[in-house]
Amino acid sequence: MRATVTSHTLQVTRHTSQITSALMAGAWLLMATGCATNPATGKRELMLVSESQEIQMGREADADVRKTMGVYDDAAWQKYVTDVGMRLARASHRPNLPWKFTVVDEPAVNAFALPGGFIYITRGILPYLRDEAELAAVLGHEVGHVDARHGASQASKQIVAGVGIALGGVLAPKYKTAFGLAGGGLGLLFLKYGREDELEADRLGTGYAASAGWDPAGMPGLLDTLAKIDEVGGSSRGVPNWALTHPPAADRVQKVQESVSAAKAASPGGTARNRPQLEERLAGVVFGDSREKGMVRGREFVHPVMRFALTFPQGWEISNSDDAVTAQPTGDANATIILQAGAPSGNLQQTADASMLKAGFQRVDGSSRTINGLPFFIGTYQGVIEKNRATAEAGFVRLNGRDDVFRILGVAPEAQFSNVRPAADATIESFRELSQSEANAIQNRRIEFVTVRNGDTWVSIAAAGGNVVKPTTLAIINGEAPASQPRPGSRVRTVR
Ligand SMILES: [Zn+2]
Known part of the structure; x- marks a missing residue:
């Protein structure tokens, strides 16, 4: 519950979707524009939404996202994510879209894209990134969805299916109450793409990351971490976690390896991991629920x-x-x-x-x-x-x-x-x-770094932080298997 948003009105919130009207206007073009060439794939496909409509759709939903989820209040992180994102966008098939990269104030571990170039990652995913190459991987994947027009194409299919874009309930049905609390605009974020779309976004994303100078192996590394996140560890309250909006990560790993090899061959200069650059910004990042939202x-x-x-x-x-x-x-x-x-x-x-x-x-x-x-x-x-x-x-x-x-x-x-x-x-x-x-007395929990002493385990490190997170979560945040032992003398992430 957001303090700043909730004071508006007691009415049942149902953002009458401007997206709906944008899309319904698009439906009139059904006769005129059947197929269009996909900018990222070169394939001809059904596309009822023009690029300017796509941008318009994204812009309107972006305002909803900012209002509802809130922008994470950390200028240094916003700038860092924008810098990394813009390098990927420039290396992409659609460098001239009005790209915008935002860290939203959500504890869930997720990332999403709106048509037109609006990309979001949650503050909840930040502690799980091993290095900058993994940040580039997750942003590159979302840039890939936008470039291949997956969101716009989904919207087109829904128009054809005659459902307009009834996305209000897409925010995991479990969270949608009888009173229709889920915002209409946000539904567009949680469209479930098909497996082929996901593989395509992985392929495009690894390609963009490598050509912009990062090691494309950040993508399988990230998928590996996401596969490990257990339900309780990566708070899924409110906004669904990645696992709910994406097919099983394990399923994709082999295909991703092929994409990584292809990206390495095409861009041999893509080797940067930049772990220190990411980690120096990680201390102090809010973990889990926040005071601001309860x-x-x-x-x-x-x-x-x-x-x-x-x-x-x-x-x-x-x-x-x-x-x-x-x-x-x-x-x-x-x-x-x-x-x-x-x-x-x-x-x-x-x-x-x-x-x-x-x-x-x-x-x-x-x-x-x-x-x-x-x-x-x-x-x-x-x-x-x-x-x-x-x-x-x-x-x-x-x-x-x-x-x-x-x-x-x-x-x-x-x-x-x-x-x-x-x-x-x-x-x-x-x-x-x-x-x-x-x-x-109720304070936000934050990421801190500690040096592992002889005999320390994930259990003892979690206990030293007041057991704010489970030992398994701590291991995963550090990119390690829950059964592993932390290495004495190494600097590890913890939550207090
Ligand atoms: Zn995806």
């Missing part, structure tokens, strides 16, 4: 910037995305508890009724109460979600002296609601304000 700590969600905390039910899985925090019982998608923040419309009860009405829910009962020293309005509402009758227990609360209203919603199909209601009530009643000193 943090999951066991069953608790704490937001030290907005200064509140609440506790979700035992055994529920909590996901923190940019516009909401959601929790679901493990293995049961029917019950959901959702936390959102927004602006008031009148008093708490009016705000409650108005915001629920917007979501299609009518109140059946409710009352005002004081809990943990805070004013609450708690009501039961009924409505319809995707043609099924649903019931919601909704708590609305305001922090003393502040405008924001928080909505905690427990929702389930009508028949199952009685099972969910006690969990929803307990969550609503756990909402409390954090004191300034409690909030100050």
